[in-house]
Amino acid sequence: MPSLNRLIFIAAGLGVFIGWLLGAMPEDAGLRTGVLYSSTLVGSVFIGLLKMVLIPLVFTSIVVGVASLQAHHQVHRVWITTVLYFMMTTALAMLLALVVANVFKPGVGLSLDMFADAMDSFEARQMTMPEFFQYFFSGLFKNPFEAFANGDILSVLMFAIFVGIALVAGGERYRSVLQLMQEFLDLLLRIIGWIMWLAPLGILALLIRLVAEQDVDLLVTMLGFIVLVFATTLFHGVVTLPGILYAVTRKSPLWFWRGSREAIITAFATSSSSAALPISLRCAQDNLGVQRRIAGFVLPMGATMNMDGTALYEAAAALFVANLIGVELSLAQQLVVFLTAMIASSGAPGIPSAGMVTMVMVLQAVGLPAEAIAILLPVDRLLDTVRTAVNVEGDIIGSLVVQKLAGDEHQQGA
16 A cells, blocks of 8 residues: 555645646536535545644643753753744745845736726725734733634643643642643644544645636736746745755755655645644654654744745735836835734734735835735635745754754754
8 A cells, every 4th residue: 555645645646637627627517516515525624633633732732842841951942943943944035035026026017907806896904013013912812711712823822831831840749730741642643643544635625626716817917926936935945944954954855855745745735834733743753753842842833933935925925016016115115024024924823814914014014005915815825835835844844953953962863
């Protein structure tokens, strides 16, 4: 029987091919309707299973991770190294996007009139920088039961950090609670192992629907922008991030991709770093040898705050919109885009319709019309696939880098 890795890879290719065939059929064709309905059903079940384990997994992995790091006196080194890595890779991604956008100037020559209908029918949700910060920080600390029920990962993550620190501060008094958390984490990882055997079918279904439902005419109109964003994001994922991995750990990019491709393909199909998190943890620990306490801290944090692909996309999209309306952004304005996209991408998971709301904030920061977000909406789902895959790749590489720089050398995995 083929390995799970190979099955997922085959399913991804089949999903794109079948979706392309369905996209060529008339919309009222019975076969198209039936296959899309089945794909939606199967895809929803797969995503639902991943969401089912997500919040318990984030909570227990962070609690166990923080408690273990505290016990080994690693928490400060790991925390600081993790944050510095996140900031550095996000900054590199946006710098790449701004350089490429300035060289190729996507949007120049396209008429904004062709997008008039989309802009007329779209009402942008606008949020100023002070409002964003108020929303972001007020969302960090909530009733944990409310956060668990609403799936608010950032609030769950913050509560888990406090619980982990408290477990260490309590010492032997809370040893049984920590042991319970460790056993519960083992239980969740076993369930994730079962879910993984449905991953090929779930990825097949999700990609069929994604490819079949794309508006081909709009894709052709915006082809230059789409290709530029794909190419820039892939460069960051294929060159920049593996370059950092090799420079720090001397590990081969091929070794990394072999060990992490289940998580990266799942991220591509689901367009959700959070949905891919259970599989990312499994790949990092089982395939790449990352210590559980390092992976359990860095990966949930990264799924919430480390968004290289999103930051890159928002910076490129801001210059694309500026070119569409004939505005040339100065170096100072591009620096504002740089800083705003960095902040917005880190805070995105705490806001409903995260990517679109933060994109509006980036546009507003340099005086571009927020309504222009409507131009990006029809192609956002397609672009979201590759940027999410790069987000997840960056998180897993981050766990390897942090382990090398801040972990216990004698305990590091292969």
